[in-house]
Structure formats: structure tokens, C-alpha cells
Amino acid sequence: MAHAESVAPAPAHPEVAFVVNGAPAAVHAHPMSRLLDVLREDLHLFGTKEGCGEGECGACSVFVDGVLVNSCLVPVCQVAGARIETIEGMSAHPRLRVLQEAFVRDGGAQCGICTPGMLMAAAALVQVDTDADEATIRTALAGNLCRCTGYVRIVDAVVHALAELRAADAGGTP
Numbered sequence: 001m002a003h004a005e006s007v008a009p010a011p012a013h014p015e016v017a018f019v020v021n022g023a024p025a026a027v028h029a030h031p032m033s034r035l036l037d038v039l040r041e042d043l044h045l046f047g048t049k050e051g052c053g054e055g056e057c058g059a060c061s062v063f064v065d066g067v068l069v070n071s072c073l074v075p076v077c078q079v080a081g082a083r084i085e086t087i088e089g090m091s092a093h094p095r096l097r098v099l100q101e102a103f104v105r106d107g108g109a110q111c112g113i114c115t116p117g118m119l120m121a122a123a124a125l126v127q128v129d130t131d132a133d134e135a136t137i138r139t140a141l142a143g144n145l146c147r148c149t150g151y152v153r154i155v156d157a158v159v160h161a162l163a164e165l166r167a168a169d170a171g172g173t174p
Contacts, residue, residue: 021089031077047087058144108157110148
């Protein structure tokens with residue numbers, strides 16, 4: 001009788017490696033698993049929210065290689081080797097922390113479902129235009145839906161954060 005050799009079973013799904021919020025990450029996931037699910041279920045990054053699951057609300061927005069995307073529409077196989085930033089990573093960026101503080105101070109955060117996506121969209125704007133006017137801010141946030149605030153407080157928070165950042169850039173204190 002032949003002796004059966006003990007072999008560890010192969011993982012059910014291939015490994016996908018990437019960087020999340022500056023730290024290396026690797027998961028075994030079905031290649032078509034949504035990035036949103038991998039972030040929440042495998043990496044326990046619960047800040048990224050699922051609103052609609054169809055790319056319409058922006059609640060699941062994250063940066064992939066510096067580009068703002070709806071993570072519910074991105075299969076994890078497309079982020080192999082990519083750099084991903086989630087809402088949890090924002091606290092590492094002092095300029096973006098100004099946005100978070102403005103949202104809290106100005107009442108831009110209500111139930112919390114849209115807040116991470118709104119902050120990520122506002123962060124994308126801050127990176128390219130700290131002189132944005134209200135119309136530009138509204139355009140930058142247009143891909144994000146909020147059912148609580150009516151957007152006034154959210155826009156006000158971004159206006160105030162941009163003013164603080166401009167003051168800091170000019171040598172004043174934010």
C-alpha cells in the first residue's frame with residue numbers, strides 16, 4: 001500500500017497584495033470580490049460604508065493610486081499592487097484632518113453613512129484646488145448622496161476647511 005504524502009490544501013482563492021493606508025496588505029479573495037467587501041470583511045476597515053452597492057451614492061469612495069473610486073464597483077483583482085487610501089488613512093494627513101474637524105464642527109456629519117465618501121471627495125478637491133468656490137465644491141461632491149443634511153452644512157464645512165488651509169498656506173494658523 002502506497003503511503004499518502006501530507007500536503008497542505010491550496011488556498012481557495014489567489015492572494016491579492018496591495019498597500020492600504022501605507023501598510024502592506026494581502027488577502028485571499030475571489031478575484032471578482034468587491035474592494036468594498038475586502039476592505040470591510042477581510043481587513044476590518046469599517047470606515048468605508050456601503051450605501052447603494054451600485055456606484056450611485058459615493059459612500060464607499062476610496063483612493064486607488066490617487067484616484068477617487070467607488071469601491072463597490074472595483075473588483076479586488078484590479079487593485080493588485082495598488083496603493084489604497086481609506087477614510088481611516090485620512091488622520092495621517094494633517095491637511096485632510098482639517099476637513100474632518102470642519103465636518104464635525106460645522107455639522108457636516110449626520111447619520112454617518114455618507115460622511116466617509118463626502119470626506120474622500122472633499123479630500124480629492126483639497127489636493128488640487130484650495131481656492132474652490134461653492135459651485136466647484138458642489139461639483140466635487142456631486143457623486144455623493146446625503147439624505148440627512150441637505151448638503152448645506154457639508155458644503156459649509158468644506159468652505160471653512162479650505163479657508164483654514166489657505167490661511168495655513170499663507171503662514172497664518174488654521
